[in-house]
Amino acid sequence: MPDIFPTIKRPTLLLDEKTARRNLHSMALRARQAGARFRPHFKTHQSAAIGEWFRDLEINAITVSSVDMAQYFARAGWQDILIAFPFNWREIDEVNQLASQIHLGLLVESRDTARFLNWHLNHPVDVWIKIDVGSQRTGLAWDDPEAVQALAADLQRGRQLRLRGLLTHAGHSYRARGAEEVCALHQQSMQRLTGLRDQLTQAGLPALEISIGDTPSCSLCDCTGADELRPGNFLFYDVQQSQIGSCQPADIAVAVACPVVALHPERNEAVVFGGAIHLSKDAFDLDGRPAYGLVCLPQPNGWGAPLPGAFVRGLSQEHGVLHLPEEDLARVRVGDLLCILPAHSCLTVTLMRSYLTLTGQVVPTMHSPE
Ligand SMILES: Cc1ncc(COP(=O)(O)O)c(C=O)c1O
Known part of the structure; x- marks a missing residue:
């Protein structure tokens, strides 16, 4: 060397490729064992070249956090991209352009945005309803099923909208310490999401998927029951993650x-x-x-x-x-x-x-x- x-x-x-690839292999395995689709978040590495490591493992669906990032990875040949950030009305032209080229997913958390998309989208997109399971950043509250049901009904009626499911980022897991605390929070999040989904199904909506994706829960807990996992940070980890207990310092x-x-x-x-x-x-x-x-x-x-x-x-x-x-x-x-x-x-x-x-x-x- x-x-x-x-x-x-x-x-x-400096990038320790061997350690990063080891982290990638072990998260891909965890997703497989949980029976979930692995849709890793590429906001951690932000690199087309590193994206190829994921393709080596036959991963073909990814998450990004901005329209710019979606454009960059679409140029690198990624065909199934979820923009896991609340849809920004002012980028509708760019979103339409992307939706004409790739299989695009968007996050929605308001009926106004559902109406806006219904009016302005020219191509089909997947939509996920963002649910707040406790992190208090974005999303409809998990314990407000009426609001979620009203939004879901709007999305179902949307011309270009394919309602896929309920999506969360349990960012409050970053305040937990150790597997026991992280996994207690993870279980609580899953109960909140599956409970909400059951209420929606009883109200007549088709069965919705569940997408989760914080690195602490995905690294430490059994994620069975989720349809999709979207962690990103696990690839490199860092000191915050080692303090939570998601990794050892040697995994950074x-x-x-x-x-x-x-x-x-x-x-x-x-x-x-x-x-x-x-x-x-x-x-x-x-x-x-x-x-x-x-x-x-x-x-x-x-x-x-x-x-x-x-x-x-x-x-x-x-x-x-x-x-x-x-x-x-x-x-x-x-x-x-x-x-x-x-x-x-x-x-x-x-x-x-x-x-x-x-x-x-x-x-x-x-x-x-x-
Ligand atoms: C919506 C969403 N999904 C997935 C992730 C990835 O989570 P992590 O950084 O814990 O790997 C994030 C990170 O902020 C996010 O906001």
Whole structure:
């Protein structure tokens, strides 16, 4: 394996392909064991080249979080794409264009939007009703069956609309810690969704599918009963996921290699070139205070385990301020590289725009310059 570190001058997103492919294989297997369609969320990697790893496993349905991302992956040959973000009326022209080319899915949570789509869509699309099972971000409340039924009836009448089912993202699982808590929440979400579906069936609607997809539940729980799984973060995982218990630190498949630019032994700190514009300001809780990443040493085959007691304690635009235990700080020199495991890999990927694999290949994303 070539030594990639001497070539690195600026913050660089390293990709451990072997670990990422292992994460992918194990999630594909979990979906198969649950008897569910696997529709992975591509907002985590955002790369046509990495999408090919999924095709290698005969995965042909994907999730994205924006119309731009749907256009990018449609250009890369994906034919079955769900935009898992509330439909934005102002992008109707782009949506019509996509719907004329591929099998497109949309999320709807209001009767106004159902009417708008019915009026403006020129091509058939699948529609999913977004249900809020407790995360309080988007969706109709799981315990308001009348509202869901009224929307479902509108969608059923829609000219170009094929009502597929109920879809949720149980984002509140991110506040749980450990398999027991995550899976208790997952069971509660599934009971809420299946209960709602049963009420709708009794009211005369055709049997609706259930689509779920948060990485903690999909990594840790038995997802039998769901028709579709849409996790995304599992591919790379990150420190937030390892804190939840969805993965081990050794499963984290991306790290940002950052040059050390200053040392402050008087306060046990090193400063790296690698700030909020590289890592994002997403944080995790470390003994009651926010931290923005864990610190590892580069190794010939990637990076080592996180240094105990070392973490990114602050970020400004380009600076990362790292707290390092005294013995680790004593080994670090200005000009060295340190590898930072990100708090939230999806945002870091968006900011970094391309990857460098451990074998020295540059992998572009949809944000890479042409
Ligand atoms: C609607 C929807 N589906 C699936 C996902 C993927 O979930 P995760 O990031 O937990 O893998 C997300 C992430 O935000 C989402 O919003």
